[in-house]
Amino acid sequence: MLKSEQALSRSFLRKDIQADLVVIGGGLSGTCCAITAARAGLKVVLVQDRPVLGGNSSSEVRLWVLGATSHMGNNNRWAREGGVVDELLVENMYRNKEGNAVIFDTVLLDKVVSEPNITLLLNTTVMEVHKKDADTIASVRAYCSQNATDYSIAAPLFCDASGDGVVGFLSGAAFRMGAESKEEFGELFAPSAEYGELLGHSIYFYTKDIGTPVSFVPPSYALDDITKIPKYKKFSAKEQGCQLWWIEYGGRLDTVHDTEMIKWELWKVVYGVWNYIKNSGKFPEARNLTLEWVGTIPGKRESRRFEGDYILHQQDIVSQRAHSDAVAFGGWSIDLHPADGVFSEKPGCNQWHSKGIYPIPYRCYYSRNINNLFLAGRIISVSHVAFGSTRVMGTSAYGGQAIGMAAALCIEKNVQPREIIKQNYIPELQQRLASIGHYIPGVQFSNTKDLVRTASIRASSELTLTELPEAGMLKKLDPAVAQLLPLDKGRVPDLNLHAVTEVDTILEAELYISHQPGNFTPDVLLETVPVPLKPGKNCVPLTFKTILAEKTYVFIVFRKNPDIYLNFSQLRITGILSVFNHINEAVSNYGKQMPPPDIGVDAFEFWCPQRRPEGHNVALKINPGLACFQAENIRNGIDRPVKQPNAWVADLKDTAPSIELTWKEAVMICEIVIKFDTDFDHPMETVLMGHPESVMPFCIRRFTLRDEQGNIVFRKDDNYQTINRITLNNAVHTRKLTLEVSHPSTNIPASVFEIQCYTS
Template sequence: MIKSGETNSRSFPGIALNADLVITGGGLSGVCCAITAARQGLKVVLVQDRPVLGGNSSSEIRLWILGATSHMGNNNRWAREGGLVDEILVENTYRNPEGNPIIFDMVLLDKVKKEPNITLLLNTAVYAVEKKDATTVSSVKAFCSQNQKEYLLSAPLFCDASGDGVVGFLSGAAFRMGAESREEFGEKFAPSATYGELLGHTLYFYSKDTGKPVTFIPPEFALKDITKIPRFKTFNAKDFGCRLWWVEYGGRLDTVHDTEDIKWELWKVIYGVWDYIKNSGDFPEATTLTLEWVGAIPGKRESRRFEGDYMMKQQDVIEQRTHEDAVAFGGWSVDLHPADGVFSEKPGCNQWHSKGIYQIPYRSLYSKNITNLFLAGRIISASHVAFASTRVMATAAYVSQAVGVAAAVCKEKNILPADIFNKGYITTLQQRLLKTGQYVPGLVLKDSQDLVQSAVITASSELVFKEFPGKPLLKPLTLSVAQMLPLQKGEVAPFVFHADATGNTELEVELRVSSKPGNYTPDITLAKQTIPLHPGRNCVDLRFNTSIENTAYAFVTFMKNPAVELHFTEKRVTGMLSVFNSVNKAVSNYGKQTPPEDIGMEAFEFWCPQRRPEGHNIDLKYHQGINLFQAENIRNGTDRPTSAPNAWVADWNDPQPRLTLKWTAPQQISTIDLFLDTDYDHPMESVLMSHPETVMPFCVRHYRIKDAAGNIVAEKKDNYQTHNRIQLEQPVITDTLIIELEHPSANVPAALFAVRCY
């Protein structure tokens, strides 16, 4: 029993915690920063003011995670973010292909709790900052609403991943809110005051079918006149969750301090919308539906943006500018919304894509005037227009992984965040990031400690692609389609393809490439052919009589003709896919981007994959052979397709694919890293959408590693992850490692992007 007499005053229990890095904000950005830093050896305190992790991706808000892949609706091939973002999305797809937001909460909590270096404080809000001097944070104060404890969290380094920038704001870090003028950075897409300077908040709802009639009596505060929403006729009984992303409000208000007012207005809208669906009589299919869930806190898009030593701008995104300190990439469209949101007469968003992914510089990830404060998530140093692309969750979390590694470099070198760039440690940071699976366009891993670099590599087989074996599929050419093939520098040899025609017709075929290395926008046509077809089956010898200047992906492009059935195949290969000139309205893709002349955006066509089980390859034959799937690729320092597949792929008919690494003298090996193919082209939306498989069809499921004597050093069954780190209990000393793989299926040959040994 606890019994207390009267006293003049009391205080809540106080707890002081010291760490190497204190991270405020447990959204996806804070989670990725915390786990990455912890795995780099830092003691981390992660402070989250909500009961679950994930922020906008959590079950409290339920927004799907997206980044450069953009629902597969742009020209960014193999662009899913790497490192921990990839690990989390792959894990969630394996455990939770139905997109249940509660299960995704569990995935994130599980990932964090597995890390012994992380102290997690849930339901704990930072409310004050203490400073050592004018430019240095020494500690933050936080309060937990559930256990009535106060925390004093001290560290040499702090990271603000809170979305609203609470630590940055309280510490005096320079920030901006609202849009810059066109003149400040020369950004032609900078919005007018009429359009508005801030993106608003959104609340979602979920419905379910009970199988029996359900009545709905709206609350008094519900919106009575649905016609106040100009797009009210687009509401229907089937859409729910983040498909209603455009139910947005608050862009004319203070999106930090007016958040509760914004929430009430959104509740008014949501319950008014549901009253309209249930009680207007226009939706008889809603008779048995009930509201299953309504968000209680809004999903925020924009508030404060903080100033670093470099501020990203529209030109960085659209022109894909390069930076010597690049540590991440983005690829979402420049996506602005009208400030009036759901009450606006304008479209819910104004999206313009770049032709490919763009680099994000390290100098945008720390405060320019608070010397020990990192910036992570959507608050990084970017103009309002550039922020419109960098703000999405997968991109925001990806830059946060760079912060986690940067913090480790700071501790080890006893330096501050800006010193990494100013004192010449940026290459150290970049190379360390690449080792974790963090792809940065234009950078290649050069790891002198990797024993594979000095090994002689041989393989049981290497795919030389000449054709897809097996029986073809016939599919009508109702959309223009292109087969992406990695072609070596030089003359393009003849192709052979088959097409069935319903009558005499002509088929237009083009060979296209991208105007920029590393892009996959087929905006240059090297050659064209108009091929006459007769009724029935046609076997066509396709000669373009041209050459390509450098090894790159080429697009063998077949223009739409519904009178033709083209031969496709169920076979799939790492680093090869088909793309279609199709429409994806979810990301403002209407087949071709045609922007006004005065907004600084480019016009081009969209050629995008189809989701499996569709998206079959075209059954082309290339008798010269494509010899770009060699075993040497496993040490070339790039762990995904770029201008070439960058993978070793075994031959279709190899019964037991294996790699052999041999050294001139025995080596002591403690750690082996394998990077496998989990299809970086699949966006793996975290909630609401389901996925066609739990394990990507290219991913090697079973492998074993043997030493020179044939002893099994390591074995893995039922693998589904990209990065497999094998930490041996006892180091092995050997002059040979043999890596035996099994083909993922009869339709997909075994592939491996990288092997590294330490």
Template structure:
């Protein structure tokens, strides 16, 4: 290309491109990405505007923070709580491709997923700088500029979503917002911080190091801090964290975390290079002699800036009391995690994390502006108080509300209404139903009235169903009761069966065993003791039977709890079954779990014990046997509308002895089937941190890897090998016409029987 232009006295105009869409999403963090992918798959034309060169926001290689949400490093009582839908798909994909936690690979996966959606127009390196309005409460378009191609974009749509983190669209559009903490009185929040603690969370920078195998000198920049004099917690630095986990190197809570970001970044650079100077040159870390800095963050990871006002503001009591909302569309489960505003320069603990007893609902009314009629919010800027923000701000939760926004936008577009009208005109049941069909688990709701699902009209037969009578008591490993342990067991209403197991005692001793349950239906905090027994053990091996003489009123999980006794060992098995899990009253300091939560008086926080699983390759089940088999793994679970364990396993599980497990659906007459959806077990108890932390496997051990589907004539209409994803959606080029479908599945391994949470069949296009 050759261009030659003469002098233009009036100057030149930049190139302008107009893009029109159904939904324009500003912000390419995980909330914007999940919103864009979900909306595109629903048929909306989407423009995703991202002011950075990569997607992922704080999860990207530019910041390198791991993705977490309700699972909270497996350090709370939120069992089987990993978020569903698109964020689950992304985390499972990242685990399969990237168990080492390489942030560059995560960048690639996010770009790949977005680029694979033909309905998404992605604009990278493009910053929104102006909002246009057709009237005071309606946005008509955005102006954005891409520095890389020197192009201005005019973006027009009937609906907009601000997932930008700082809320640039909401701010320029005039939507009501807040920065800083509310008073204790406004929402009756005992945790509201005072001025001394501070009202904003700051930014953080990470760094990576690597060992070169030869001595490396480090000469610090002139602006590096003397951390031994300036940083109260400088003794906590370690040399061997090649992927730095110093999240508490935080600053900016006393500043404007939007407009002072560059100033905050420079101060964090000062601290980070000071840390490395201290590690390399103080003489206290000889192991760092051959290490070098491999990477330092160029932009800070932001925690808090603006929060925008919706029609409802979630607050402390919503979280702690686990309040239900008629318009619930998502959930959270991270602790209320507040930090002192002085960050790394503070004498205080770097954070205060206080957990609720379980997950909490997030209502739809928090996800759209109360002022701007066509503006959604996603990510950390949703309508919550500063205290509640401490729990809703984390990335998996932010992504989850992004998916909710996308389904709401789809319904708004179909009905020609605004986000607020979707609520006020009574469309919440439809929104919740469509969300659950897209993989969104909403606590206390089930996809039970999906009339489009042909499976509800089918007769279902199976080759076998697990009747759980216990685990094998051979090939066990013996583990000491150094900490209290429990086996989570789903039981039907009625009399609790007796439990049998072996014990090994180092000397004559007494073991206390309790049968516990949660005070909340579907909860996993064992705060009610149903019965207790003391068992006299003699030195050596013996078997015992535990009969508690208890009647349960409902189907629910119980905790067969063995209290700490270092003289006793229990048998553990490598057998794993969907919906069964062992938990421990241990410690997980990463989430301020010290075995028991002891909050300050009058803080409005519950006192309770933590009972959490162990990470694989640990986490074996206690080898118990039952006097009566548990028959809660039947095939009706595949159409009960709940795709994870809650009050029961909610899965069909085949008998381990079944050599060819299968589920057969039959109808009185031929059906026209365009789409089949299968939901497998990818262990929603596993948090799948995206970077820094590595994982021992690429595929969750419960997941069915190989299956096939046959029609009434025995013709294979679909087959899959090497599956690792939770949701498999099979779309046929031409409808399958049949009165019978059979799904054949293989056991994942000799220790894990095949399971299936859901089978759904549709004749429609979506």
């Protein structure tokens, strides 16, 4: 037995850890940061104060991951984030297309624990920051409640991805809370005091039909007067999970220190809502429903925002302002909520979209006054208005992986984060990011070490698109539809299609482009061709006189006319897409954005795809055919459709598609990188929303690599990922490398975005 004086000297187990980078916060931004840095060679400690990874996307909160694709409800085509976050989303789709949040937990944990360079500390909270000097962090102290261990974690670099900016706050990093005035940045959408300065927290619940009536007795703390919630008459027994995003509260409080109080208020609301649904008698469809799950921690939206060397603001988003130090992009709407949340008379959100994706500069991702502190997630250097867009998890994760690569560059060059700018390492950082599939608007991948740059390229075939053939699918021209086509500069090809009607009417055909290259908002009308139709089947020739000044996507728009039926095609091709002028209320898309004139936001039409199995292309004949799918595209440095498809696409008639790389002299190949099409237009929501397929229909499942003697270098029969990075156990010495692929299906030709080869 210990004596009392010995007991007084007890302390928790102490462990000291040294790393290259410490990432605090295991949400999606911290997770992507840690994985990226670890793969780049850094020793990383990932500190997470919860039992699972994922933050708001985890099974503890259950919000779906979204970013620039915005539920396919805006004009950002092929805008899903690339790199590590793409890998995670594609992996989740393969394992978990039904949207089970618990399975997504396992996907994230699996990826992190598979990285030997990551030390993962779950249930571990940072409590102290120790500094080397006034402007430099030396270490953090953290405590794990599950193993009663006190950690001291030292490193030359730190990344705060904690959501509330725990390390930034304790280290003295400059930060803001609340909204800026209109005058500070000239932001016309800056909210009034009535609207409030902070977004609140949310808690969700899930229900389950057990096939027999079930009663519900509310807890004593349940909200007893449902009329306190202005929209109580709009409740539905069908909504659950993050469809209940509007159950929000806390924007008038301190969203850091009042979180426990906010949580209790949200519990009151949730159980009060469920009591109303179960016991009011107004929802007979809820008779067999039981309350299966209620969140135990709130999903946070806004608290501290830290200051970097640049503060992104409204005009950056709306004008898609270019930044030479861009390392990421966003594309969610400027999505601000009333501070009173569920108790507000105002709409639950106020979303205003830009016409395309916008770059985010590197200067937003590090502290302006703490030398070795990176900022990731929702705490980055943005105004309150810009935060309304950058805060979503897809965008946050994208910034996190940019930081992970920047940290690797800092360690290699022995510099602090700001020095990446000062010493002009931004181009190198951008190229390193591009090499892992991290697309940055305006940046093309170019690596002189890539052997493909010096190879001769020949394909067994190259698609020339002369027809999107009819498939016996007649669809009413309601809503309006547009066919996106990638055209070369010069004359617009002649088009021909069939339209069916029972009355004399007019088919209004229009030719549009986007005013900004790389955008997919049809806001420049080039030509209108009205075509009179007679009852029956009409052959419709479309001849446009427009001469295009450069390569670009065009919109062949067919205006809404319920009296007309158009033919659609089963053929789906990388970089070819139909879009519709329909409504998507989930993202405040009502067919056209019509903002008030004084908030600094553009008015424009929404043209969005339909989700598969819908979303077929308009059946057309094209003369001359589109020859934009050449093999040379695999080394043009862009691995997604932007102004053109940027992919090699084989002809469907080619029974054995292949592409050959040939060198004048033998080369030594140790690593091969191949990038396939996993449909960057699909948002891949992670939870709740089910998906029709676990593997994207454009993705090549089977491929083989052979040397010049025909020997198999590598083979894969079950691919579903975007990027295949193949490290050969034995280097190949050859003058020719052949990639043999199979068409994904009879209606989808094989395609490849990029091939890279390296000696070491």
